[in-house]
Amino acid sequence: MKNEMEIWLDAISCNEVVARVAVAAFVAHLNPTLEEISDIKTAVSEAVTNSIIHGYGNTFGYRKRCETKEERSKIHPGRVNLSCKLSRGILYIDVEDWGKGIEDVDKAMEPLYTTLPEYDRSGMGFAFMEAFMDDLQVISMPGKGTLVRMQKKLTNGPWISGEE
């Protein structure tokens, strides 16, 4: 059984929840475990948050929940593409942005490394994606954007393998 989903999100912080809930709903029919759902939601949240706050520089939401019109106008325009595919019990997630990109991907992936400590970022985003998913690839070009590709094998009901 194969299934695909693609969502375009404006690069604003309130879409982090939209992204992770959408992916959780996308895999819900496979009856995944609570732990798997929570792993996937965390990984998606990390990737999409990175695109929004690092890729496009929209730290919006941070200390600005009661935003004013003036603050809203400071948002850098940009979109995040979230593509999911389910094939043979494996969930593939791509999160892509066309923001500023990452100069040094290896450095960015080091636990506790962050370029935004003033926004209380922990630098654990990529570490969590790596820990919670089975595979993680980060492809980035400074000035062009970043693509994060993740995979996770799901423990699914017997009817899925019957259909393959």
Place this chain on the structure above:
Amino acid sequence: MENFQIIENCLMVKLPEEIDHYQAGYICQEADRYLLREEVCHIVFDFEDTTFMDSSGIGIIMGRYKKVSQIGGRVYAINVGKQISRILRLSGMNRLVEVLENEK
């Protein structure tokens, strides 16, 4: 909804259902406002309502830990569920934060 309460020298922070970057800013800002009060030196994060947390939550804890540890305070976590507990362990936060076991 998150809320903040001072009990003796402790700041109790009741965390929201989901902690992400969008939620984190307000929590950090409010917690820091309370920490400026002289009598507060410890901070307790209550995860009772929390079912989701990403690395933004780790940022909240690390930032507050840096502040209270300077004045000899400690950081505690209560009502920690399974998912939150994994996140805390994975990020090494269990070395900075004392997780108090209770009914949950």
